[in-house]
Amino acid sequence: MMPALRLHGYAVSNYFNIVRAALIEKNVEFEIVTVRASQQPDFLAHSPMGKIPVLETPQGWMSETVAILEYIEDTQDGPCLHPVDPYLRARGRQIINIIQMYVEAQVRTLYPGVFMDGKNSPETVEAVRRMLIRASSALGRFGAPWPFLLGKELSYADLFAYYCFDIAERVTCFEYGRSLLAETEGLKAWFALMSKRASSRVVMADFDSALGSYLIEKNAAYNLGNEKWKNYAQRNA
Numbered sequence: 001m002m003p004a005l006r007l008h009g010y011a012v013s014n015y016f017n018i019v020r021a022a023l024i025e026k027n028v029e030f031e032i033v034t035v036r037a038s039q040q041p042d043f044l045a046h047s048p049m050g051k052i053p054v055l056e057t058p059q060g061w062m063s064e065t066v067a068i069l070e071y072i073e074d075t076q077d078g079p080c081l082h083p084v085d086p087y088l089r090a091r092g093r094q095i096i097n098i099i100q101m102y103v104e105a106q107v108r109t110l111y112p113g114v115f116m117d118g119k120n121s122p123e124t125v126e127a128v129r130r131m132l133i134r135a136s137s138a139l140g141r142f143g144a145p146w147p148f149l150l151g152k153e154l155s156y157a158d159l160f161a162y163y164c165f166d167i168a169e170r171v172t173c174f175e176y177g178r179s180l181l182a183e184t185e186g187l188k189a190w191f192a193l194m195s196k197r198a199s200s201r202v203v204m205a206d207f208d209s210a211l212g213s214y215l216i217e218k219n220a221a222y223n224l225g226n227e228k229w230k231n232y233a234q235r236n237a
C-alpha cells in the first residue's frame with residue numbers, strides 16, 4: 001500500500017531535509033517525490049509560494065516547514081518532538097524563529113556568490129555580517145540547557161537548527177572565514193551530537209551528493225576547489 005504521506009522536494013534543500021529528518025525521527029512511513037521548487041501553475045496550486053518542501057497528506061497539501069512539522073506532530077505517532085510543557089514549547093518556537101529569520105534567511109542572500117555562479121555585493125556581505133553578529137550573540141544568551149536545545153529530549157527546534165546551521169556554517173566559513181558554531185558556547189558539541197543521529201546520517205549523505213551535482217549545474221563547481229572552502233573543511237574536521 002502507498003504510504004499516506006508523500007514529501008515533495010529534494011535533498012539540496014535544508015528545509016526539505018528538516019521535514020525528512022522529522023519523519024524519520026517519528027518513524028513515519030512516507031514516500032519522497034523528488035521535485036524542484038517551481039513557479040509553474042500546477043506546482044503553485046500545491047505550494048502557494050512555489051517553494052519546497054511540500055507534504056501531500058490525505059487531507060490535502062501543506063507547505064511551509066513549521067506548519068508541516070506541526071501537522072506531523074498532531075497526526076503521527078512516534079516520539080513526541082514538541083515539548084508538552086507550554087513554556088518549553090514556546091521556547092522551541094522562539095529558537096526556530098530566530099534561526100529562520102536572523103541566520104537562515106540572512107545567509108540565503110549570500111547563496112549567489114557561494115552556491116551559484118553569481119557575485120555578492122559588498123553591501124550585502126556587510127549587512128549579513130552585522131545581522132549574524134547579533135544572531136550569534138542572541139543564541140549565546142540562551143545558554144541552552146543541553147544536550148539538546150530544550151534540554152534532555154530532542155525536539156523540532158534541534159532538527160530545524162541543525163539543518164539551518166549546517167548550511168549557514170558552509171556559507172559563513174566561505175564568506176567570512178568564521179564559524180557560528182565555534183562562537184557560541186555549547187553549539188559545536190550539540191552539532192556534533194546531532195550529526196551522529198541515524199536520521200542525520202541518512203539525510204546528510206543525500207545532501208552531500210545532491211550538493212556536488214547542484215554546484216556543477218549552477219556553474220559554481222569552481223567553489224569546491226576554492227581556498228575558502230578549506231575554512232569549512234578544517235573547522236569541521
Ligand SMILES: N[C@@H](CCC(=O)N[C@@H](CS)C(=O)NCC(=O)O)C(=O)O
Nearest residue numbers: 013014015037051052053064065066
Ligand atoms: N519558508 C519556507 C522556505 C522554504 C524554502 O525557502 N525553500 C527553498 C529551497 S531550500 C525554495 O523552495 N526555494 C525556491 C524559491 O524560493 O523560489 C519554509 O519554511 O518551508
